[in-house]
Amino acid sequence: MLKNITFVAFLLISSLVFAQNTAMTSNESKAFVTKISSESQQIKTLQSDFVQTKKMDFLDKNIVTSGKMSLKSPNTLSWKYTKPYQYSIIFKENKIFINDQGKKSSVDAKSKTFEKINKLIVGSSNGKMFSDPEFVVRYFKNDSYNIAKFIPKSAQLLKYIKQIELQFPKNQSTVSQVIMTEASGDTTNIVFKNTKINAPIPDSEFSL
Template sequence: MIKNIFITIGLCVSGFFFAQNTAMSGAEAKAFVARVSSETKEIKTLQSDFTQTKKMDFLDKNIVTYGRMSLKTPNMLSWKYTKPYQYSIVFRENKIFINDQGKKSAVDARSKTFEKINKLIVGSSNGQMFNDPEFSVAYLKNGSSNIARFTPKSAQLLKYIKQIELYFPKNQSTVSQVNMTEASGDTTNIVFKNTRINAPVAASEFSL
């Protein structure tokens, strides 16, 4: 169950893009973190369409899905996949609610693994993800983006995730794509578009 949730969330992974990434200097990283943390403090809601591409070693073709991500501070988050199938994951009230094409279930999210993943995703909208003590963070850049690469410190989380990369366009403080490499070597890439900040988000986005 836990592994399947992480695979589906994809909440995400390196190896999809060929732009040359280089390490930021200490001063660049400090300025980047300060800017993102400051500019995202006013975000109360965030909603975005996404395209997720999953690459698995045992499949010849990538799995491509489409959907909508909705976030409401301080801790409500939903991923609703709409094509080619319907599947929803909602983080709310310390639980993960799942609707798999009409089959509903709930998982206690109080475990450290789920708590940290949820916190990292929500933190990407307010800059707080840089302060999570369970991840080491490396800061990189290329011609179009600033990149924060998170590597889990805990053995528990490393069972599922090798690293997560958050891409921030040079002129933005919100994430434009999330890349995740799983411990198995499988990768997931999520690209966001049509991002709307502080627009009304229907309560139904966080229900199943």
């Protein structure tokens, strides 16, 4: 009896270990890109709650924050962190505007690593992310998600970002999860939920 239980447990563990993503075929990736690009062009605004988990080698515990992300086509994006602290970061006009608990500032966005994530998220709303010249894109799938992995082309960007992964549920054309792996091995995982598409967003969401 014990031997049978052990064998069943081994099968269950094995199925979890080997249940990995598989690469899309050329036809599958083309169909996926065409579908997402076509449907995303209809997105004018997008709002979503998010939970961000930062894993760093030198910390025993993950850093978990949450808030709301708002996007307005063509290229305006707002991240407002509400827990465990108040922090806002807005991308527009090639600048980053920051409100750190009342302390406001702005910087040039072009050289910022996090701006690459925002560029891909904005691109996911207009179908342009798959043609971004800064990345090689590889496509995968599993039972629940279609996955696009963006690998930087330039050695300079590879010093900071190893890969950015976007996950799309099989039944929708918007990103539900972003996983950025830095060159150091640290990861940033952003999970989106309660997503609203083309709902009115007040201008105040994009100002500090």
